[in-house]
Amino acid sequence: MASGSPKRGVKWFAVLLVVAAAGFAAWWFTGDARKAPEPLNTVEVTRGDIQLLVSATGVLEPSNYVDVGAQVSGQLETIHVRVGQNVKEGDLLAEIDPTVYTAKVDATRAQLKNQQAQIADRKAQLRLAEIQFQRQQNLYREEATTRESLQTAEATLASAKAQLAMLEAQIEQTSSTLRAEEANLGYARIYAPMDGTVVSIEARQGQTLNASQTAPVLMRIANLATMRVRAQVSEADIGKLEPGMRVYFTTLGDPDSRLYGELDYIEPTPEVTNNVVLYNALFEAENPQGKLLPNMTAQVFFIQKEALNVLRVPASAVQGNTVQVLDAAGNPQAQTVTTGISNRVQTEILSGLEEGQEVVLVSRDPRSGAGGNPSFRGMLR
Incomplete structure (x- = not known):
């Protein structure tokens, strides 16, 4: 028994040593004091x-465009252009059937020629009336004719003058009608009012146009060399903007390219959509390569401050x-x-x-x- 006691003591000491080592290790690796800093x-x-920016979403539109309409009625006979085509001022765009207007011009010209022939006859009659009146005056002074004959010659002369003046007025009226008919005939051929690009065509060949009340729109020609950006800015940010501040935008098709401009003006009347008040802020951007097209979406950034x-x-x-x-x-x-x-x-x-x-x-x-x-x-x- 006595000889076994030291062995049991050694065993217990070893156990305690192991437990202590395990506890120290746990304390070392899990204790906050020894935790390695992140x-x-x-x-x-x-x-x-x-840059301190105010962001908004906008849409591209031409800075200048014209809706080309028809000033006369008739069948649209020919369209000479297509969408996307560049045109110069004065280029022929379309033609309306000119048959009716050509006939009116011909009839009015014939009427004018008839009146011009009549006026030659009236002038001859006036000259004759002047001669007869002069003769009657001379005879009356020599008491070789009656006063009644002189008065008759005088009345004939006045009538000849009046008829000539009336015919001259008719010629002026006919000439005015002819100019109008010739203008209508000219309107049957529709020309480009400006340089630009045909961005839309609303009419079709063979379509009958009625211009009696409003001018039918045939197509739109726009100047795409300079585009306008219409950005919608929230009422919370609109007070941060002022004309002349720098602005840039990107498009969905080219988000990495920034195009710069200056804010031109802010429209005072807002647009309210789903109880959200938005103001239109407009500025222009050059488009020399023609990559910017109408109705493209633009992500707009107004530069409020920058360093x-x-x-x-x-x-x-x-x-x-x-x-x-x-x-x-x-x-x-x-x-x-x-x-x-x-x-x-x-x-x-x-x-x-x-x-x-x-x-x-x-x-x-x-x-x-x-x-x-x-x-x-x-x-x-």
């Missing part, structure tokens, strides 16, 4: 541009007027800075930092409390 999330201070080629850091790195920078040993240190504009993504640094310095990004994880990188707070404790 790596800091840092980023370099860079130099670049910062070019400035020091900047992510907005999440700035807390008040301080940032956390890494020292030579890699430990975070609070650094006071002066900030400029911020667009919620990046913040301009006016002083306090240099390009290339490492700053700590502050986490917004709700599990970390009021804010701040959990690993960073662990290192500060």
Whole structure:
């Protein structure tokens, strides 16, 4: 019995040693005091541009266009252009059957010729009446004719003058009618009123046009060299805009290309859609390559403020007027800075930092409390 006691003591000591080692290991690997800190999330201070933007959605439309209509009625005989075709001012676009208008012009011209022939006869009769009246005056002075004959000659002369004046008035009226008929005949041929592109054709060959009340629209010609962007801006942002401010936009087909312009004006009357109040802000953009087309959707950005080629850091790195920078040993240190504009993504640094310095990004994880990188707070404790 006595000889067995030391062996049991050694065994118990070994067991206790193992339990203690296990407990120490558990404490070492799971205890907060020995927990390895998480790596800091840092980023370099860079130099670049910062823009404070007001965004909106817009639609493209031609800056200048004309709806080409028909001024006379009739059957649309020929359309000489197609959609997308470029035209010059004066190019023939379409023709209406001119048969009726040609007949009217011919009839009026014939009437005018008849009246012109009559006026030659009236002038001859007037000349004869003047001669007879002069003869009667001479005879009356010599008492070789009666006063009644003189009065008759005088009345004949006055009648000849009146008939000539009446016929001259009829000729003026007929000439005016002829000009109108010739104009209507000319309107049967429709010409381009401006340089541009045919963006739509509303009529079809063979269609009968009725221009007695309103001019039927045949097609639209637009100047696509300069486009207008009509952007709809919410009432919450419209007060941030003013004419002359810079603006750029992208299209769905080319989202990487920015096209710039200047805000021209804001329409004062809003559009209300589903209880949302939107104001139209308009500006123009050059379209030398013709890639911008009517009714394209544009993502518009009005530049409220901008800072070019400035020091900047992510907005999440700035807390008040301080940032956390890494020292030579890699430990975070609070650094006071002066900030400029911020667009919620990046913040301009006016002083306090240099390009290339490492700053700590502050986490917004709700599990970390009021804010701040959990690993960073662990290192500060």
